[in-house]
Amino acid sequence: MRPDYDPLDDPPWAMQLVVRAEKADPPNHSAACEAAATAVVRLLTDPRATEPGGEWHEAVREWESRRIRKVTRRARGVRWPEAQALPGVTVEHAGAEVRAFPPTAVADVPPELAKLQVAGLDLEDGDPEPSPEPPYAAIALNPGVTITTGKAAAQCGHAAQLLLRQGKRKDVAAWLEGGARVHLARDVPWERCVKRATVAVRDGGFTEVPPGTMTAIAWIVR
Template identity: 85%
Template sequence: MRPDYDPLDDPPWAMQLVVRAEKADPPSHAAVCEAAATAVVRLLTDPRAVDGEWRAAVREWEARRIRKVTRRARGVRWPEAEALPGVTVEHAGAQVRAFPPGPVADVPPQLAKLQVAGLDLAEAGEPEPPPEPPYAAIALNPDVTITTGKAAAQCGHAAQLLLRQGRRKDVAAWVEAGAAVRLARDVPWSECVRKATVAVRDGGFTEVPPGTMTAIAWIVRK
């Protein structure tokens, strides 16, 4: 038996995230990360996930290791993905769609054929100004090198942890305001760690060793 085997995670489940990445006009790294995090929160707070047809799948997934898989779509592949049930967020030129979680071995064919590895996008010149509070600030560990696809998944993890573990009043206000997310790119990492409400430690399945702190998050209040 593998030393990392977890019977509660057999078979593994994951939430699929699809990023629209057209060759001619790709989105920025930060915009994708922010849109992915917001998409995760909006899906988890969608009525279909709270007490509707997605509720059982979300509960089953959250009882296991929380995994997310980021895929990229372009051309006709994007409308094919959008035709499936999910939640799309458009932000600063990025489009990301989150889908209800399910077994990794049973991904819909429209998503299974989308590429997972290799999504690595450039940063935009000037960062987007922060929205009016409340919003979630997420910081990615500057000492860890990861692709945009991996970073988007880690931001999704951080936003999910914040949704589930943050102070209830602050979380409710953040969600009510639209669940906006901004990357804290100009704040020293040590200062971000002091502010953080939640921290993501990676399972080590891709790109980084297990236990690596990849992202942290907190809510910026009014």
């Protein structure tokens, strides 16, 4: 038996995230991460996920009872409208488009998504954007950890999900009412971010980084 085997995670479940990455006009790294985080929150707060009897309610409940995994894929050309045709939530933000899909067992990922590439999504970035008007969720990625855009998008999704579930109710309510906006804090020293953080993501170690690595932190700005 594997030393990391967890019977509660058998079979493993994951939420799929798809980033639109056209060759001619790809989004930048930060925008893709921010859009991914917002897409996760909007799916989890959609009535189809929150209301008993909603078409995504049981899937979300089952997934959140296990290890919280997310898989980021990329789509371009005809693959993007094919992904858009499946149930999910799309966020368009600062030139990025990301669609989050209700979680499934890893073995049951729809074929339209399963054929999309997972590895190699690594986007360029521009200058840091100014912070939006509050309320918004600030997410910081650990500058001491090197990860691809695909991995970073998943980690930002994890951070936003933890913030949704563990943040102060009044802060979370205000954040959601404001549209669940997310800002990647790139111009604030990491040590200062850690002191402000409400939640921290420690990676399971399945891809790119060792298990237990702190990859992302988040807090709500009001």
